[in-house]
Amino acid sequence: MRLLALHVQDFRNLGQVTLAPSAHASIAVGQNGQGKTNLLEALYFLATLKPLRAGRLSELVRWGTSSARVTGRFLLKGAEREISVEVAGGVRQAFVDGKKAASLEEYFGGVSVVAFTPDDLEVVKGGPESRRAFLDRAVFNRFPAFLRESREYARALKNRNRLLKSGPVDAAYLEAYDETLAKTGARVYARRRALMAELAPRAQATFASIGRTPEPAAYKYHPAHLGDVDFASADEAALAVALKEALAARSRRDLDRGFTSVGPHADDVTVTLGARSARAYASQGQQRALVLGWKIAEIENLEAAMGFLPLLLLDDVSSELDPERNAYLMNYLAASGAQVFLTTTDAGLVRGAAAQDTLWLGVRTGEVTSVVPVQEPPAQAQHADEPA
Amino acid sequence: MTPDPLNRLVAQLAKLPGIGEKTAQRLAFHILRAPGEYAQELSQAIREVKEKVHLCARCFSLTDSELCGFCRDNRRDERTLCVVETFADLMALERTREFKGRYHVLHGVLSPLDGVGPEQLRIKELLTRLGDGHVEEIILATNPDVEGEATALYLTRLLKPMGIRVSRIAQGLPMGGDLEYADQATLAKALSARREL
Ligand SMILES: Nc1ncnc2c1ncn2[C@@H]1O[C@H](COP(=O)(O)OP(=O)(O)OP(=O)(O)O)[C@@H](O)[C@H]1O
Ligand SMILES: [Mg+2]
Ligand SMILES: [Zn+2]
Numbered sequence: 001m002r003l004l005a006l007h008v009q010d011f012r013n014l015g016q017v018t019l020a021p022s023a024h025a026s027i028a029v030g031q032n033g034q035g036k037t038n039l040l041e042a043l044y045f046l047a048t049l050k051p052l053r054a055g056r057l058s059e060l061v062r063w064g065t066s067s068a069r070v071t072g073r074f075l076l077k078g079a080e081r082e083i084s085v086e087v088a089g090g091v092r093q094a095f096v097d098g099k100k101a102a103s104l105e106e107y108f109g110g111v112s113v114v115a116f117t118p119d120d121l122e123v124v125k126g127g128p129e130s131r132r133a134f135l136d137r138a139v140f141n142r143f144p145a146f147l148r149e150s151r152e153y154a155r156a157l158k159n160r161n162r163l164l165k166s167g168p169v170d171a172a173y174l175e176a177y178d179e180t181l182a183k184t185g186a187r188v189y190a191r192r193r194a195l196m197a198e199l200a201p202r203a204q205a206t207f208a209s210i211g212r213t214p215e216p217a218a219y220k221y222h223p224a225h226l227g228d229v230d231f232a233s234a235d236e237a238a239l240a241v242a243l244k245e246a247l248a249a250r251s252r253r254d255l256d257r258g259f260t261s262v263g264p265h266a267d268d269v270t271v272t273l274g275a276r277s278a279r280a281y282a283s284q285g286q287q288r289a290l291v292l293g294w295k296i297a298e299i300e301n302l303e304a305a306m307g308f309l310p311l312l313l314l315d316d317v318s319s320e321l322d323p324e325r326n327a328y329l330m331n332y333l334a335a336s337g338a339q340v341f342l343t344t345t346d347a348g349l350v351r352g353a354a355a356q357d358t359l360w361l362g363v364r365t366g367e368v369t370s371v372v373p374v375q376e377p378p379a380q381a382q383h384a385d386e387p388a
Numbered sequence: 389m390t391p392d393p394l395n396r397l398v399a400q401l402a403k404l405p406g407i408g409e410k411t412a413q414r415l416a417f418h419i420l421r422a423p424g425e426y427a428q429e430l431s432q433a434i435r436e437v438k439e440k441v442h443l444c445a446r447c448f449s450l451t452d453s454e455l456c457g458f459c460r461d462n463r464r465d466e467r468t469l470c471v472v473e474t475f476a477d478l479m480a481l482e483r484t485r486e487f488k489g490r491y492h493v494l495h496g497v498l499s500p501l502d503g504v505g506p507e508q509l510r511i512k513e514l515l516t517r518l519g520d521g522h523v524e525e526i527i528l529a530t531n532p533d534v535e536g537e538a539t540a541l542y543l544t545r546l547l548k549p550m551g552i553r554v555s556r557i558a559q560g561l562p563m564g565g566d567l568e569y570a571d572q573a574t575l576a577k578a579l580s581a582r583r584e585l
Contacts, residue, residue, distance in 0.1 A: 145576040149573055158501055159501050159535070160500070166500060170505075176545060177498075236580070
């Protein structure tokens with residue numbers, strides 16, 4: 001998969017941007033507040049239909065205009081496809097080759113993207129909800145059906161919560177929603193478990209090579225309050241039964257509190273270093289290395305599963321990493337052969353990811369222009385001459 | 389300036405789903421110019437649909453008499469009852485010409501988010517209907533979405549203890565449809581529900 005051309009119109013502070021990305025690294029350099037993250041977000045939105053930063057769709061539309069549009073020409077499985085997404089009046093519409101895409105799934109046929117932002121670097125220290133979001137983004141990348149499956153779960157959950165809040169309720173009615181929630185929830189469990197089984201060993205291995213830490217890292221997902229079902233080996237039906245029982249066992253307190261206290265929405269990913277909570281004990285550098293290990297694992301895992309590398313978007317990550325880990329990441333990117341977009345305020349930080357074919361972009365007050373790098377890259381800068 | 393009666397007709401037509409202002413105008417001109425009694429007949433048909441069509445007293449589908457055609461037709465098997473969300477779903481099933489039993493239209497699904505509970509649906513009427521003991525099997529044909537599933541599960545809970553056989557329509561890939569065009573969640577479901585040959 002490769003992005004051949006990108007056109008952005010009235011997206012956040014970007015008026016009109018047209019560019020032909022490099023097959024490898026494209027690097028956007030600019031001062032704070034100029035539109036670098038906006039450029040990456042446009043790409044992320046094109047590939048996922050979701051804004052990179054939480055918020056309303058209408059925030060994506062440039063102030064004073066009525067619609068935003070991002071269009072990309074991709075090389076997908078040997079064919080050129082034009083994919084485009086438009087936001088107007090708070091709703092989005094996707095187009096494939098100029099025709100309205102009937103479903104999100106149709107649209108997600110082949111585009112795959114992994115984004116890496118400074119917020120991600122905080123995920124080990126942050127709250128469980130940010131780790132869940134982090135996990136689910138990886139699950140969605142790996143299993144496109146998860147988009148709909150997780151929505152079904154969310155809808156069942158909202159319905160059940162509304163039922164709990166509406167006061168005394170017909171027992172059969174609540175049970176019907178318990179069972180619906182259990183079925184959709186079991187699917188979410190199974191997807192997350194499948195992803196973790198693939199990802200955790202890779203992430204642990206990557207951490208071992210960048211962590212500079214004798215203790216091994218471990219990344220684990222285990223549902224909370226699920227009773228004594230053997231999570232690692234239970235089939236989906238058994239997971240549904242276990243969740244249904246847990247819901248029934250907690251229905252009294254759930255009714256009292258007006259929300260559902262067990263299920264995939266209440267789970268966490270635990271990250272440990274030598275069996276100790278990384279959240280509580282890992283140093284700043286170790287925490288970031290743990291996230292880096294996970295992200296690189298996600299990329300490698302997608303490549304193994306899809307047969308091609310996802311598009312990589314790195315927003316100003318280098319400034320948050322220490323020089324050694326930053327160098328590791330830049331070398332990894334250059335050697336991977338992936339198509340990658342980086343943003344930075346300091347070109348020097350990302351030079352390790354650059355090569356002869358790098359597209360350097362300057363970003364200023366929402367204008368993006370192709371520029372010649374100020375300094376030559378160092379003589380033996382690594383780069384991959386990998387056939388497309 | 390277009391005459392007011394014409395504007396009024398355009399405005400009314402434009403309220404119909406899927407009809408924009410332009411189409412409404414085209415339709416209005418068409419009605420105006422149509423030969424013979426067309427406009428008369430159209431307005432008559434519209435009036436009658438409102439005056440004469442109402443819900444069947446037994447199955448709550450649509451009818452212009454006390455009981456609908458499906459309920460009156462003696463050739464239909466009264467031992468099997470198919471429960472659907474809407475009259476449109478009933479029509480879709482009927483087009484298959486496969487189902488020879490009777491129907492029951494719920495007029496919606498259980499959806500706490502939309503404020504629709506069991507009392508808002510024709511569930512009490514369904515249970516009353518079963519009182520005569522003729523029905524042996526109930527096919528739950530609500531949609532395979534969250535609310536449709538929950539409604540089917542709710543009905544199962546009520547019906548099973550009455551000793552009635554309850555079945556749920558299968559879900560999966562559309563026949564004749566290409567795998568290529570199925571959405572990923574449907575395909576994933578179909579894969580996990582595969583059967584041995
Ligand atoms: N809908 C919008 N319309 C116009 N401008 C917007 C819109 N949304 C955000 N902006 C503006 O875009 C500007 C640039 O944002 P962006 O996050 O891309 O900066 P950046 O180059 O990544 O800066 P930093 O280096 O600080 O991360 C901000 O000043 C913001 O006010
Ligand atoms: Mg930024
Ligand atoms: Zn009837």
